[in-house]
Amino acid sequence: MAKILIAEDDLISQKIASKIVEELGHTAFVSPNGMHAYEALMACNDFDLLLTDIMMPKMDGKQLIQTLRGKEDFKNFPIVIMSAVVGMSDISNLLELGATLFLAKPLNYEDLRDYLERCLGKSCEQDKDA
Numbered sequence: 473m474a475k476i477l478i479a480e481d482d483l484i485s486q487k488i489a490s491k492i493v494e495e496l497g498h499t500a501f502v503s504p505n506g507m508h509a510y511e512a513l514m515a516c517n518d519f520d521l522l523l524t525d526i527m528m529p530k531m532d533g534k535q536l537i538q539t540l541r542g543k544e545d546f547k548n549f550p551i552v553i554m555s556a557v558v559g560m561s562d563i564s565n566l567l568e569l570g571a572t573l574f575l576a577k578p579l580n581y582e583d584l585r586d587y588l589e590r591c592l593g594k595s596c597e598q599d600k601d602a
Contacts, residue, residue: 474498474520474592479509479536480554481528485577489523489554492584506531510539517545521591523575526555526566534569541570550591554579 476493478500480486486502493500501519503509507530513519522540526533533553540546553566556577563574573587 474588475501475518476588477501477503477509477512477519477522479503479506479522479524479528479533481505481525485525485554485579488579489584492579492581493523493588495581496585496588498588505529506533506536510536513540513546521550521552521588523552523554526553526558526562534566537566537569537571552587552591 476498478486478489478493480489480502481504486504490500490502501512503512505528506524509522509524510531513522522536524533524536531539533555537551537553540549540551550572551570552573552575553563553571554575554577558566566574572591575583575587
């Protein structure tokens with residue numbers, strides 16, 4: 473069982489992501505914005521994966537990725553971006569910034585399961601082919 477931090481400001485998306493993560497047998501922790509997620513990761517570095525939205529208040533997903541990738545402890549930390557409002561060039565830029573994978577919203581159970589398996593297994597070392 474993994475500890476998954478979900479950074480998402482939309483309540484419906486929080487509930488959907490949490491429900492899927494928990495149905496897959498993992499523990500979900502929700503942060504309402506990027507700054508809260510960053511502080512949670514700094515305070516308790518035992519999360520296994522970050523699932524984050526892009527557009528959030530206080531610190532957006534892009535800033536969150538950049539800030540985390542600047543820290544040695546988070547160089548290879550799995551970060552899955554979830555968003556409904558980005559184009560192909562935006563996805564490419566996010567992956568170049570250090571996102572591990574991109575997942576389109578609305579979240580789909582099978583896709584999220586596959587991504588979590590990839591990232592929590594040994595094959596997620598910056599697997600950017602998605």
